[in-house]
């Protein structure tokens with residue numbers, strides 16, 4: 001098979017940043033995806049509907065004229081978010097709120113310190129039909145960094161799920177067998193996104209021939225057995241698992257640093273990277289469900305009508321990309337990928 005046509009996919013977990021950085025990355029996502037769930041972890045975080053709508057306008061202004069791209073906006077939950085904001089959010093077309101346990105990841109210092117503090121907000125979200133998106137790691141520094149996701153399930157997610165049975169929850173960027181199993185076995189209101197890098201790499205990638213900061217993200221890459229469990233979940237046909245790149249750009253000099261930032265940039269070749277992972281699993285025919293159908297179904301949206309085509313055509317990923325005043329080292333920089341997105345007709 002040398003060509004693969006799918007409904008245009010959506011990215012259900014994406015970081016776009018702001019300002020010149022935003023302008024640098026939006027064209028990559030817009031070239032591939034029709035819609036994206038945009039993460040609110042700016043500095044300061046996007047905590048009000050008014051801020052989210054202003055951010056949406058800045059994103060739309062950065063979309064190249066010939067492309068169509070719809071940012072789906074989210075609010076950042078803090079201990080102090082007033083419950084009335086949920087009605088405003090719903091009225092303003094915000095689709096979800098993001099739960100960052102305070103201290104768990106990049107720009108999460110303003111996150112939630114104790115889920116019990118936001119129960120009235122979760123109650124309002126459940127009623128209003130807003131989704132809850134979770135960065136599923138405990139922020140407890142006593143817990144081994146490789147175990148923080150599994151511990152989150154036991155300590156936080158299971159009680160949360162019981163307390164709010166109707167709330168739609170997306171367990172974002174899952175990285176472990178435990179998470180895949182938890183989601184597979186839970187009811188219809190729990191789903192998960194899976195990144196391309198967690199399907200393609202295990203934790204050896206961070207240490208091959210020296211420390212490799214461009215493979216450092218949170219939740220951190222895990223052992224091979226976990227990667228295999230994620231591949232099974234993504235390619236197994238279950239509608240509970242869908243595409244979320246977690247493409248998380250940082251200036252190269254802040255990643256190649258004594259205290260390097262967490263995040264892998266994958267938006268430049270997102271669907272190509274997923275195609276590589278699905279092909280390696282012998283499951284290319286399952287890519288469309290994962291990339292284009294399961295996400296809209298869980299969010300209560302229609303899938304896109306347009307199609308995209310990938311061709312088997314080797315190409316080399318650039319060594320670096322422009323990123324405002326800095327530069328960006330994309331995942332697989334300088335490497336050859338075997339599938340390539342075809343430019344839309346007329347482009």
Ligand SMILES: NC(=O)N[C@@H](CC(=O)O)C(=O)O
Pocket residue numbers: 015041105106107135216217218219246248249262263264
């Ligand atoms: N994934 C990451 O490693 N980093 C993300 C934050 C996040 O999604 O946790 C970022 O904003 O840089």
Ligand SMILES: [Zn+2]
Pocket residue numbers: 105135172173218219
């Ligand atoms: Zn996260």
Ligand SMILES: [Zn+2]
Pocket residue numbers: 013014015039246248
């Ligand atoms: Zn993220």
